[in-house]
Amino acid sequence: MSANSRLTLAIHTLTWIANNADNHYIATSERIAQSVNTNPVILRGLLGEMAKYGLVRVQRGNNAGWTLARKPEEITLLDVYRASRPSPLFAMHHTPPNPKCRIGHGIGPVLEEVYSDVQNSVEEQLTQITIADILQRTLKYTDEHPIAAQSAAT
Numbered sequence: 001m002s003a004n005s006r007l008t009l010a011i012h013t014l015t016w017i018a019n020n021a022d023n024h025y026i027a028t029s030e031r032i033a034q035s036v037n038t039n040p041v042i043l044r045g046l047l048g049e050m051a052k053y054g055l056v057r058v059q060r061g062n063n064a065g066w067t068l069a070r071k072p073e074e075i076t077l078l079d080v081y082r083a084s085r086p087s088p089l090f091a092m093h094h095t096p097p098n099p100k101c102r103i104g105h106g107i108g109p110v111l112e113e114v115y116s117d118v119q120n121s122v123e124e125q126l127t128q129i130t131i132a133d134i135l136q137r138t139l140k141y142t143d144e145h146p147i148a149a150q151s152a153a154t
Helices: 006-020 029-036 039-050 075-086 102-126 132-144
Strands: 054-059 064-066
Touching: 006 029, 006 039, 006 064, 006 075, 006 132, 029 039, 029 064, 039 054, 039 075, 075 102, 075 132
Parallel strands: none
Antiparallel strands: 054 064
């Protein structure tokens, strides 16, 4: 099983845009992709989803690219989570358990309740963190742990 990285890519993308908003960089998917180290096509799809949720806007024509639709302080990680549409944290059995087994009969409803509680806790935590928080923490980390060479994707 592999983890879904859409949320991570979305947070990285929004943080990059927030960091470069005042640097007169045009936030193209190609430039963001250099930092994320992925294909720009993947980012364009993700940015399109985030635009539907009002997190980014696209500028067409000259100086085409992406901008934040709201201030970084106003974008919570829950907003990003919902826009990135990741898979549920936990999944139930791929095939139904044996309903004639005492455990197989009751495990599904019990786990659904537990997983719902966990999902709600995760979402509550995500409301407490904004893109501005992630940017601040990322820059602090980078200041404390300098990179060897400056990259074009800054």
